[in-house]
């Protein structure tokens with residue numbers, strides 16, 4: 001697989017990938033092990049949407065992640081696990097050992113009745129068993145649906161029901177910083193909410209603290225794997241068989257299950273991993289994301305393992321036991337590529353410049369960021385204090401739906417520029433369009449970011465509701481994938497992502513739908529109506545601002561705020577708690593009764609001068625009140 005190492009090579013490769021995409025991707029795909037070669041590289045129709053890559057090809061992604069490497073690098077470390085508590089020993093698995101563990105668990109799944117096409121939900125902290133479990137599913141063709149362990153029992157139950165999962169795999173507890181979070185208890189609670197499809201729960205013993213096991217349903221991980229063989233024949237999968245479902249928030253309704261398939265996802269995650277991180281043999285790569293999000297799927301597990309890399313997964317948080325934890329891990333494992341979120345950088349920056357100086361960071365070669373726009377100050381700090389001015393910073397723009405990194409600098413080939421994700425990777429054809437759907441041809445422009453040609457790791461459908469997939473991503477603009485982001489393009493073709501143009505808030509790199517938060521808040525007895533918007537937040541990027549109309553019976557505001565936190569916690573999870581709550585007597589609405597979020601967003605951001613024409617509102621007077629009561 002080619003890795004781009006110069007500007008000239010990027011230019012040439014990009015051109016080739018656009019002139020003849022099928023030839024380009026066929027060349028990349030050939031480096032993998034296929035059980036049967038594809039008949040056709042690409043079949044597509046964005047209007048349906050119907051996208052198929054490597055049509056008729058047969059493969060198993062884990063054979064490419066594991067078996068393919070055994071001969072050359074069987075004894076090389078594949079996975080390093082760093083525990084939450086630095087005084088506990090870390091674990092590492094060679095490719096041989098990881099292969100064996102994956103096979104054992106795959107056999108255990110089969111023994112417990114799991115077959116190709118069954119959906120399995122993971123609700124686990126960042127322990128090696130999560131990576132092993134996910135790969136074991138892929139080994140036998142079961143579809144994994146990982147749910148971030150910070151979601152509530154209600155949110156978990158919604159996702160289990162939507163995918164009709166047959167099994168849930170969890171841990172007893174989650175050690176996170178100084179906390180010990182009861183994971184199994186949340187699963188028990190979720191399963192009481194009508195998850196009839198679940199037959200078995202497999203519980204991994206993490207902390208060893210007490211849990212209740214339900215007879216006939218719950219089994220220990222160590223018991224089900226005990227007598228299993230360390231070999232399991234990989235199930236032959238079609239290129240377009242489903243590999244996994246991952247739920248993500250949108251502007252309306254419940255979260256949707258983004259579906260990714262085997263062949264294209266394999267080719268693209270590996271190609272993008274090697275290029276964006278300039279990964280070379282024997283490098284040690286660390287991505288701090290959680291496997292509950294797409295970043296963990298594509299760039300902790302699949303991309304690195306497909307590329308024969310050494311990948312680190314860490315259980316803890318950036319500030320436990322202190323703000324030097326990340327840099328301690330970088331020193332300890334001689335990390336070469338480090339990939340994190342802007343919110344983490346800002347949080348650590350706020351703790352003082354001295355923390356990184358206590359550690360040897362000289363092995364670092366490439367630094368990455370993902371999840372939200374990185375502000376210039378954080379970029380400069382990352383560059384100076386972590387990269388010591390010698391590590392290119394790859395600001396990678398992509399989404400759950402894109403499966404892999406779409407726009408990013410390529411080290412030593414494309415210049416980095418603070419706040420810019422810069423240029424598209426080979427094979428990616430972004431464009432800017434006007435709200436009316438006209439492509440803007442002029443280089444220097446601002447518009448809505450779309451992609452006008454398929455790429456191998458793109459979303460195929462939203463689980464159980466294909467029409468929703470069409471509606472959300474392919475109906476806004478004809479024959480294009482709409483990202484939901486706005487972007488600016490410079491005269492050199494470099495892209496700067498501005499952020500979401502829909503009702504999605506990006507809190508610490510977590511995507512949260514305003515409608516979901518409103519629905520949760522509306523469950524509180526005293527709430528008549530609510531409107532939730534994002535506003536700039538120094539550490540989180542965006543904070544959640546909730547405007548609420550109550551029934552007038554709220555006496556103690558502080559207590560009321562706590563109660564709202566609790567309902568949001570109950571229906572979504574702590575990540576969606578509002579940062580600010582303002583009680584209002586009305587919400588600005590159009591004459592047809594639509595809430596004018598644009599105005600609320602401006603007020604929440606403190607930008608009250610440019611509210612535009614408010615005279616056409618149904619209730620212009622309420623605007624004054626809302627401004628006056630800003631918290």
Ligand code: WT7
Nearest residue numbers: 370371372373395396397398399400497500511
């Ligand atoms: C949204 C996707 C992709 C993994 C993590 C988030 C925002 C993502 C960047 C970036 C500016 C970014 C976009 C995008 N986003 N990366 N480098 N610069 N914004 O995945 O939860 O699917 O969220 O995150 O708004 O649409 P996700």
